[in-house]
Amino acid sequence: MKQQKKERESNLKVWMMTAGVLFAVLGMFAIARVPKNDELNDIRAEIKTVEKQIVQEQNSQTKNSAYKQKFDVVSAEEEARDKFLKVIPAIYTKRKFSSAKQKEEFSAWTKIFPGKEGKNFIKNNGDSYGYLRNKSTTVYFGDLTDVSHTKITVVTLVESANKKEVTYGWDFDYNLKTQRINSFKEINIERN
Known part of the structure; x- marks a missing residue:
């Protein structure tokens, strides 16, 4: 019995030392x-830098908002729509091949x-x-939170020389104040 008691005390000491070392290692970690x-x-x-950037962006959005300024959004959108409807159908239709005529067209479009x-x-x-003819051209306006960077999507449907219908589309970042294109990219239009 004495032997078992000594073994238990010894095992208890080993467990206590092991637990102490483990707690020390975990404590250091x-x-x-x-x-x-x-x-x-x-x-x-x-975090403060990001918060400042957020406030600056909010102020910029408010400053450039069509609702904050006395800006005629409707007439600006009509003017932009008219420009796109004048140029894109003229590009994608039957045209003459002379370089003089092309220079004249390019000059008018620019x-x-x-x-x-x-x-x-x-x-x-x-x-x-x-192309034989332009069947339709449609202009869509995106969310108007900044009149300097308005998203405009233009989709045109044309008939090619081999009588197939072809659809082209572009996303424009457009400045309604200055009536200029900031940037554009062609988009893929899927038709069924």
């Missing part, structure tokens, strides 16, 4: 994982869409030959 003050200060500074991106749009899409 926990202390090592506690963030340092400079790390916390960096995170706080980053007056309608002035600026670098307007010229890029005309340059990239203006020489589209091989």
Whole structure:
């Protein structure tokens, strides 16, 4: 019985020592994982920077909002729609192939869409030959939160020389104040 009591005490001491070492190691690990003050200060500074950017963006959106300014959104949208409906159907229709006529058309279109991106749009899409007629062109306006960066989607349906219907589409970032294209990208239109 004395032997068993000594073994239990010995086992208890071993378990106590093992538990003590384990708690010490876990304690050191926990202390090592506690963030340092400079790390916390960096995170706080980053949060303040992001909060300032959010406030600046909100102020910018409010400042450029059509609702904040005395800006005639309806007439600006009509003017933009008229410009797109004048140029895009003219590009995608039956046209003459003379270079003088093409220069004249390009010149007229770049007056309608002035600026670098307007010229890029005309340059990239203006020489589209091989179409019999433009069947329809539709202009869609996106959410109007910033009149300097309004999303406009234009979709046109044309009939090609081999009598097939072809659909083209573009997303424009458009400035309604200056009536200029900020940027554009061609989009893929799926038809059934």
